[in-house]
Amino acid sequence: MSQSRNIKLTIAGVLLFITVIVAGFVYRISLPRIMTASEMSANGLYLLETPRNIGEFDLIDHYGNPFNSSTMEGQWTLIFFGFTHCPDICPTTMTFLNAFLESLEGTEAENPQVVMVSVDPARDTVQQLADYVPYFNPDFTGVTGEFLDIHRFATKLNTPFRKVTDEDGSYQVDHSSNIVLINPRGDYHGFFRAPLDLAKMKVTYRSARFIWGR
Amino acid sequence: MIKKGMVIGLASVISLAVAAAQGEQDAVLTIENAWVRALPPGQPNTAAYLTLVNRGGEAVVVESVSSDVADMVEIHTTRNADGLMRMAQLPSLEVASGQRLALAPGGTHLMLLGLETMPVAGDTVQLCLQFASHRDVCTSAVVRKSSDRSDSQGGQNHQHHQ
Numbered sequence A: 001m002s003q004s005r006n007i008k009l010t011i012a013g014v015l016l017f018i019t020v021i022v023a024g025f026v027y028r029i030s031l032p033r034i035m036t037a038s039e040m041s042a043n044g045l046y047l048l049e050t051p052r053n054i055g056e057f058d059l060i061d062h063y064g065n066p067f068n069s070s071t072m073e074g075q076w077t078l079i080f081f082g083f084t085h086c087p088d089i090c091p092t093t094m095t096f097l098n099a100f101l102e103s104l105e106g107t108e109a110e111n112p113q114v115v116m117v118s119v120d121p122a123r124d125t126v127q128q129l130a131d132y133v134p135y136f137n138p139d140f141t142g143v144t145g146e147f148l149d150i151h152r153f154a155t156k157l158n159t160p161f162r163k164v165t166d167e168d169g170s171y172q173v174d175h176s177s178n179i180v181l182i183n184p185r186g187d188y189h190g191f192f193r194a195p196l197d198l199a200k201m202k203v204t205y206r207s208a209r210f211i212w213g214r
Numbered sequence B: 001m002i003k004k005g006m007v008i009g010l011a012s013v014i015s016l017a018v019a020a021a022q023g024e025q026d027a028v029l030t031i032e033n034a035w036v037r038a039l040p041p042g043q044p045n046t047a048a049y050l051t052l053v054n055r056g057g058e059a060v061v062v063e064s065v066s067s068d069v070a071d072m073v074e075i076h077t078t079r080n081a082d083g084l085m086r087m088a089q090l091p092s093l094e095v096a097s098g099q100r101l102a103l104a105p106g107g108t109h110l111m112l113l114g115l116e117t118m119p120v121a122g123d124t125v126q127l128c129l130q131f132a133s134h135r136d137v138c139t140s141a142v143v144r145k146s147s148d149r150s151d152s153q154g155g156q157n158h159q160h161h162q
Helices: A002-030 A037-042 A089-103 A126-135 A147-156 A198-213 B002-021
Strands: A045-052 A058-061 A066-068 A077-082 A113-118 A141-144 A162-165 A171-174 A179-182 A188-192 B029-037 B046-054 B060-067 B070-081 B084-090 B093-095 B100-102 B108-115 B124-131 B137-144
Touching: A037 A045, A037 A198, A045 A198, A058 A147, A077 A089, A089 A113, A089 A198, A113 A126, A113 A147, A126 A141, A171 B084, A179 A198, A188 A198, B029 B124, B046 B060, B046 B093, B046 B124, B046 B137
Parallel strands: A077 A113, A113 A141, B029 B137
Antiparallel strands: A045 A188, A058 A066, A058 A141, A077 A179, A162 A171, A179 A188, B029 B046, B046 B100, B046 B108, B060 B070, B060 B093, B060 B124, B070 B084, B070 B108, B124 B137
């Protein structure tokens, strides 16, 4: 009697053990994948070892409101330096950022802010940006300002640009198509290197948020 | 997402059907997947993309491009110079024998300059390519807000999938 009882107990014990292992495994693979810093950089997101304070800056958004360091506090911000007279890479990037936002789920989807800072403030007035930026997503923010202020801001974010005048007096602006990542403290956190890829950007962004929130 | 994909898929099928209906039965040169980017109203310029297939035995050279909606069409390419993106105009475009040349976002594209009004998504736009030693090839390009691949930012080596 006691021997068959022991066998039953053993079987129950083994089954329980297997169940725990399997459940643990299923739980583990269902967790979003979190990358290390070196894995993130291999997948296009370069993080600063220590997020950097940007200091004061004074720009204006497409609603005519001030855009400064406090505007970037309290949420993650993605910054693209572009301009409206740029019919290839800029709309491609803006459309990509809209697809990126739509692809986010769960906690990652909570309030990331997308900002296009104009590198051509002479043509990109507040009104021009108001006509342009919300076309890609009504929640996107367009930012302009004085040329030197924008240049200083971009330089602090390691995203230089260059105004090039052609022989006929017209000009174009050479610019980066990287995306700058600002953390909820308003500090420069890192950047996504172009060309951007949706799947890679999703997993690296999630990883950066997860590690920062720990 | 699936729904969106279906709509985009359907749009591509329609654009192909429209292109076929336009009588593009040129045995040597065909244009596929032509589309024009819809931008906010008031923008003076936009970009167009297409794949040019040369089934002939000799290379062809696109010397100029025209469109019914733009004052001028130029061939441009986006180049990466020291990490900065710069647009450069190309004088012409050579397509080797047997080559499929894809003009795609982030690389070589057509610039539609001086639009009277910005076309809206769903419109069609006439694009005609003029060659050095071949008759013109025209196509009806569908107007869309984005390529059917908005999951990448494109690049020089981006190949448009078939």
